[in-house]
Amino acid sequence: MRNRYVGKKIDRVDARDKVTGKALYSADFYLEDMLYLKVLRAPHPHARIKSVDVSKARTIPGVAMAISAKDVPWVKNFGMIFKDQEVLVREKTRYMGDALAIVAAETETIARQALDYIEVDYEPLPVISDPLKALEKESPYIHEPREENCDPGLNPGNLLCTHRLERGDLERGFSEADVIVENEIRTPHIEHVALQPEAGVAKYDKETGVCTMWVATQWLHDIQADVAQALDMKTEQVQIIQPAIGGAFGKREDVSVHIIIALMAILTGRPVKMEMTREELMITQNKRHPIIFRHKTGVKKDGTITAWKAEVIGDTGAYASTGSAVVHQALYMCTGPYNVPNLSGVSYTAYTNNTYAGAMRGFGATQAAFAYETQMDCIAAELGLDPLEFRKKNAYELGSMTPNGQILTTSVGVKDTLEKAAEVFGYKPDQLSKEENGKIRGIGVASSMFGCGYGEGFPDHSIVDLEVTDEGKILVHSAAADVGQGILTVVCQIVAEVLDIPLELVELAPGDTHTSKNAGSTSATRQTIFSGNAAKLAAEELLGKIYHRASLELVKHHPQFLVQEGEIVLQGTETRISLAELAKIAREKGDPLHAEGCYFPRTDVPDEATGQGNLVYVAYTFNTHIAEIEIDKYTGETRVLRVVAVPDVGRVINRIGVEGQSEGGTVMGVGMALMEKQVIEEGITKNADLSTYLIPTSLDMPEIITEIVESGDAAGPYGAKGIGEPALLPAAPAIINAIYNATGVRFFHTPVTPDQVFKAIKDREKKNS
Amino acid sequence: MAKVKVEFKVNGREYSREVEAATRLLDLLRNELGLIGTKEGCGKGECGTCTVLMDGKPVNSCLVLAPQANGREILTIEGLSSGDRLHPLQDAFIKKGAVQCGYCTPGILISAYYLLKNNPRPNRDDIKEGISGNLCRCTGYVKIIEAIESVTEGREGHEE
Numbered sequence: 022m023r024n025r026y027v028g029k030k031i032d033r034v035d036a037r038d039k040v041t042g043k044a045l046y047s048a049d050f051y052l053e054d055m056l057y058l059k060v061l062r063a064p065h066p067h068a069r070i071k072s073v074d075v076s077k078a079r080t081i082p083g084v085a086m087a088i089s090a091k092d093v094p095w096v097k098n099f100g101m102i103f104k105d106q107e108v109l110v111r112e113k114t115r116y117m118g119d120a121l122a123i124v125a126a127e128t129e130t131i132a133r134q135a136l137d138y139i140e141v142d143y144e145p146l147p148v149i150s151d152p153l154k155a156l157e158k159e160s161p162y163i164h165e166p167r168e169e170n171c172d173p174g175l176n177p178g179n180l181l182c183t184h185r186l187e188r189g190d191l192e193r194g195f196s197e198a199d200v201i202v203e204n205e206i207r208t209p210h211i212e213h214v215a216l217q218p219e220a221g222v223a224k225y226d227k228e229t230g231v232c233t234m235w236v237a238t239q240w241l242h243d244i245q246a247d248v249a250q251a252l253d254m255k256t257e258q259v260q261i262i263q264p265a266i267g268g269a270f271g272k273r274e275d276v277s278v279h280i281i282i283a284l285m286a287i288l289t290g291r292p293v294k295m296e297m298t299r300e301e302l303m304i305t306q307n308k309r310h311p312i313i314f315r316h317k318t319g320v321k322k323d324g325t326i327t328a329w330k331a332e333v334i335g336d337t338g339a340y341a342s343t344g345s346a347v348v349h350q351a352l353y354m355c356t357g358p359y360n361v362p363n364l365s366g367v368s369y370t371a372y373t374n375n376t377y378a379g380a381m382r383g384f385g386a387t388q389a390a391f392a393y394e395t396q397m398d399c400i401a402a403e404l405g406l407d408p409l410e411f412r413k414k415n416a417y418e419l420g421s422m423t424p425n426g427q428i429l430t431t432s433v434g435v436k437d438t439l440e441k442a443a444e445v446f447g448y449k450p451d452q453l454s455k456e457e458n459g460k461i462r463g464i465g466v467a468s469s470m471f472g473c474g475y476g477e478g479f480p481d482h483s484i485v486d487l488e489v490t491d492e493g494k495i496l497v498h499s500a501a502a503d504v505g506q507g508i509l510t511v512v513c514q515i516v517a518e519v520l521d522i523p524l525e526l527v528e529l530a531p532g533d534t535h536t537s538k539n540a541g542s543t544s545a546t547r548q549t550i551f552s553g554n555a556a557k558l559a560a561e562e563l564l565g566k567i568y569h570r571a572s573l574e575l576v577k578h579h580p581q582f583l584v585q586e587g588e589i590v591l592q593g594t595e596t597r598i599s600l601a602e603l604a605k606i607a608r609e610k611g612d613p614l615h616a617e618g619c620y621f622p623r624t625d626v627p628d629e630a631t632g633q634g635n636l637v638y639v640a641y642t643f644n645t646h647i648a649e650i651e652i653d654k655y656t657g658e659t660r661v662l663r664v665v666a667v668p669d670v671g672r673v674i675n676r677i678g679v680e681g682q683s684e685g686g687t688v689m690g691v692g693m694a695l696m697e698k699q700v701i702e703e704g705i706t707k708n709a710d711l712s713t714y715l716i717p718t719s720l721d722m723p724e725i726i727t728e729i730v731e732s733g734d735a736a737g738p739y740g741a742k743g744i745g746e747p748a749l750l751p752a753a754p755a756i757i758n759a760i761y762n763a764t765g766v767r768f769f770h771t772p773v774t775p776d777q778v779f780k781a782i783k784d785r786e787k788k789n790s
Numbered sequence: 791m792a793k794v795k796v797e798f799k800v801n802g803r804e805y806s807r808e809v810e811a812a813t814r815l816l817d818l819l820r821n822e823l824g825l826i827g828t829k830e831g832c833g834k835g836e837c838g839t840c841t842v843l844m845d846g847k848p849v850n851s852c853l854v855l856a857p858q859a860n861g862r863e864i865l866t867i868e869g870l871s872s873g874d875r876l877h878p879l880q881d882a883f884i885k886k887g888a889v890q891c892g893y894c895t896p897g898i899l900i901s902a903y904y905l906l907k908n909n910p911r912p913n914r915d916d917i918k919e920g921i922s923g924n925l926c927r928c929t930g931y932v933k934i935i936e937a938i939e940s941v942t943e944g945r946e947g948h949e950e
């Protein structure tokens with residue numbers, strides 16, 4: 022059957038509001054009589070707080086309220102997995118973003134100025150900014166020690182958690198190897214730079230006890246629960262209405278302004294607004310985890326991998342956030358889409374006094390991909406094999422086993438992505454570099470895998486609810502956060518596809534904790550699979566209900582009538598009932614046209630000691646990039662000229678959406694490879710703005726060709742898999758592998774900057790002469 | 791703080807407001823006139839989300855003080871379409887998939903509008919240069935450039 026919408030290029034349902042400036046983001050809400058909030062942050066990354074005195078700030082005209090921790094002793098800690106973060110710091114700061122006091126004032130300027138009148142007395146403690154140092158037993162504790170789950174020999178106050186992978190016989194694997202390659206690979210702190218800064222507006226209704234907020238989040242119901250528990254409220258007393266979201270990339274998985282605005286709306290009894298500055302959010306909000314990978318791989322001369330040992334150390338900074346999950350995902354994806362019979366790995370997540378790290382596009386798998394694709398390239402070079410052929414030789418097929426022990430039984434397109442990429446690029450193994458007029462060109466390859474959904478036995482699910490309105494439109498209630506990736510367009514597309522109606526008849530209600538049910542998080546590249554499936558189930562159910570009601574009204578059966586273009590048509594006659602009429606009849610008869618779809622797949626918790634399980638993730642997305650770069654020998658500057666990106670998405674739902682993710686992910690990878698690093702020295706960020714932390718502009722982007730592989734038959738609707746995070750994974754390693762092919766110099770970190778390339782070329786020339 | 795009178799035209803309409811001298815044009819537009827289509831991404835002239843035209847020239851409205859706009863003419867995203875009729879650039883942004891989160895969109899549309907006004911037949915490099923002061927983290931710029939290209943002179947209505 023041909024699809025009407027699925028697989029096509031579909032205009033976004035929210036695009037018109039966005040091009041006219043009508044879309045409302047968090048900061049665009051203005052309530053009557055609103056107060057503005059500002060927060061005093063830590064004076065030192067690690068300090069014992071002796072006192073915080075807000076009394077002078079309270080006397081400033083226009084200040085309505087100023088509080089510190091001792092004014093709200095009843096407020097509880099928050100955190101996504103571990104509740105280890107304080108809303109207002111009580112005894113000590115652990116990083117520069119810790120909040121010490123909050124001011125509410127008539128204007129933002131007054132609130133900001135009032136912060137200068139708050140007096141803080143503190144005693145500095147030693148700062149630990151190196152995760153390896155943090156893990157040493159002798160280092161000072163950043164958090165209360167937790168001996169029970171700490172490896173002996175490591176620091177119980179700074180080790181958050183340990184994870185393991187064990188499979189096969191590592192020793193035998195290494196003894197079968199002809200060559201053993203060992204490398205240490207490191208990634209830095211990276212900032213999301215979602216263009217919309219964190220902001221929110223809240224009001225509190227004393228009568229009902231409900232606090233209503235307009236604030237962006239990737240997961241409405243999770244943030245709702247965290248706010249409620251922190252402020253000792255019932256969940257239903259916290260209402261979050263989802264505004265338009267100006268990008269997220271993992272940044273908005275964490276709490277930012279949420280608890281603060283709710284707290285101050287309750288305490289002041291007036292509506293409040295808070296907007297973080299770019300500098301404040303760069304210092305305060307989550308980062309991409311810096312991760313150290315120590316890889317040791319055994320391989321036969323013919324390129325067969327026999328054994329792989331991995332050690333993964335992640336710096337989660339001052340608080341856990343999602344750090345335990347990020348770092349173990351880096352471990353669980355540590356060998357990429359390649360067959361490895363004997364495997365042993367361990368990961369450690371360490372606290373430091375750096376800005377805390379959490380989710381960022383790829384969630385550990387991005388760092389992992391850079392590391393394994395560097396390692397794979399080194400092995401190919403060592404064996405004198407073509408890097409693309411070497412990858413193909415080891416790439417997954419049906420029946421392959423992931424690092425977690427999951428046997429892949431469907432939708433394994435990784436080889437196809439490698440082959441397609443080579444074909445579209447015009448890849449020639451003997452032409453991976455050339456030099457002309459002081460410019461050196463290089464070509465690099467990288468592939469990647471990503472497990473979609475939370476998996477690992479987490480109760481991950483999504484619910485979509487549909488109703489037929491009196492106008493005969495289909496109203497969709499979904500709490501899925503559209504952070505720009507286009508999930509709500511995908512949901513509408515699927516509903517229109519199933520009901521065979523014009524897309525214009527599908528309308529969206531705003532995501533709202535009080536009118537839409539849990540859709541899970543917009544993360545883990547899961548929404549197309551989860552909310553897409555939920556939408557499909559709901560639409561199928563609704564279609565059944567429409568048929569049911571129509572058959573009662575027409576006293577006829579399917580296929581004598583059809584649902585078409587928003588009407589029920591009795592075949593071969595002029596008789597038609599509009600959906601609006603049918604909805605009215607159905608409601609009058611006490612059985613409204615309404616349906617709910619819930620997608621709640623099973624996954625397994627991997628075994629704690631070995632990390633092995635049967636069904637750890639619902640689907641895996643693969644992606645291969647081939648990048649061509651050009652280096653200016655005299656400046657060391659690298660330009661990315663061209664990237665061929667070939668993701669395997671199972672099945673395309675919105676073609677323009679998949680391309681958009683691929684292009685955006687690729688350019689984010691250019692930034693990761695060549696530009697981006699949040700420099701945090703001794704806990705202090707040195708580049709907290711966009712003129713010192715650079716991201717790619719239109720002048721930095723390469724030509725990007727996205728060719729999509731549809732291996733089909735994946736867990737998502739119509740066989741789809743996700744694309745959001747996998748779009749980024751191979752970009753940076755492909756570029757850095759291209760730098761290697763151009764110069765013969767291998768870099769084991771990101772970003773690779775012009776001074777480093779220049780020096781490397783010079784050193785090499787010196788050595789060769 | 792001393793109040794200053796600002797009389798200016800925004801999207802063809804006359805406004806007169808008393809503001810504190812240190813008020814930014816961005817805040818005057820958003821907080822006083824309710825023109826929230828203009829966004830703040832950095833407040834430091836680094837991101838371009840606050841781009842508007844002042845007397846026909848693009849400025850970062852976060853770096854312009856409201857009194858500097860006295861007697862000037864401002865164009866914001868709200869002034870790009872006429873009633874329900876979208877500007878061809880807006881149409882192209884929708885059709886080409888140039889919008890994702892949309893936070894950069896108003897600023898980029900204003901930059902693109904300025905570019906085409908002054909150079910109706912820009913090539914790819916001109917377009918890249920023309921929007922280089924506007925960051926976009928979502929799209930990788932590819933579809934934004936395609937959208938602008940599709941409405942350059944002689945290519946209107948061009949479909950692939």
Ligand code: FES
Nearest residue numbers: 831833835838852
């Ligand atoms: S807000 Fe004005 S340039 Fe960023």
Ligand code: FES
Nearest residue numbers: 891894926927928
């Ligand atoms: S569309 Fe999100 S920043 Fe451009």
